[in-house]
Amino acid sequence: PGIHAGPGRGSRAQCKHGPRGLRPTGSKAHRVIVHTDLDCFYAQVEMIHNPELRDKPLGVQQKNLVVTCNYEARKLGIKKLMSIRDAKEKCPQMVLVNGEDLTQYREMSYKVTELLEEFSPLVERLGFDENFVDITELVEKRLVQLHRDGCSKVSVSGHVYNNQPVNLNDVMHIRLLIGSQIAAEMREVMYNRLGLTGCAGVASNKLLSKLVSGTFKPNQQTVLLPESCQDLLGSLDHIRKVPGIGYKTTKRLELLGLSSVRDLQTFSPVILEETLGVSVAQHIQKLSYGDDDSPVAPSGPPQSLSDEDSFKKCSSEVEVEKKIEELLVNLLDRISKDGRKPHTIRLTIRKFSSAYKWFNRESRQCPIPSQIIQKFGTGNDNVLTPLVGILMKLFRKMIKVDEPFHLTLLSVCFLNLKSLPSLTKGSIGFYLTQSSPPSSSGKKLREVTKDHKMEGDQV
DNA sequence: TGGGGTTAT
């Protein structure tokens, strides 16, 4: 379909080193936002790689869990995050593939994001399988084109939430209808070029677009007209369903006696602020009304690369060192393909504890010595050994190695990723790196200054 | 309960 919105921002390879967070869009009153959500993403990727799995119940396994499954499996009662035992009991004939290595999912995920960037450069990733796209400007273009063509007929693509009647005299309705057509084009091109199906939601902000995208589930799309906003929020059976209200906040709200979205809407703002703090209180109460002015923040290349593994037990230093080296080998391969260099490294562990174990992670991080950073392009073996050394020092900061220990997870993370050369005379990087700390108060300048202070201070 | 991610404090 001839849908391209002009050159966009170019390929990911070209903008990989581009700055983040320089966002063109200010807060506009009448935005049009699309949320896209692939159907059972990992299972879809596996089925593309092995089409024989198409018509069979398929589960993607990580350790003891079915993290996702195709719709054949769902028909037979398999749910996301079901234990392998329960799943095999329900459905012994299910095919299981191991999905602990995320490489192919990550690659497909970025292809989707890049494809969406052809429609608008304002694409924000949420996990591997969801994206927000701000299509306000594209919609405006089509709106003026529509006017030139003599205000001909516009129609909706996909569902309208609540089957609400469209008012063709309402410009916002027209914008959202155009948005629904663009969403359909996005889904069409995702299918034609990548073979992926998914849902989309169209609305005037991120919160609403995300909430509405799930209303018709596999491979369908829905547009929300403003008059149905309260119905959409009212359809949520619990405040926990509001994106942005997570596990902890839900617990605190329940202690206040709140459980429905309506409860939160009508609750005293002052008491809410006293218990949650002003910023969280005001934020989530706005969410409860469907108010969300947060911009679609282009994700660009990732801020961090990490690799982790969980296990039943790891209790000796040599075991830890082996696992760390494995993780690091994988990460070094990824960072060299990325092309940027990490300036910070972090080790995260999870200690065994019989009670709730997914809350107790500890981490230590440190700057990577500049001599090592420079060796990054030059073959991974040159940096592997010194980095293992650094990580073992970080490990000993958390664990007294002469006392018994029991770990259930190790994770290594590269962060503070910088595009490398950038320090040639005449470049921005050169001047930011030179000279006098206490000049202006730009964030870039402070970061560089801080980084310099930390050099020679490693571990 | 996995193997990732982000931002705020």
Next chain:
DNA sequence: ATAACCC
């Protein structure tokens, strides 16, 4: 460095 959030 941790705590919260997201998938």
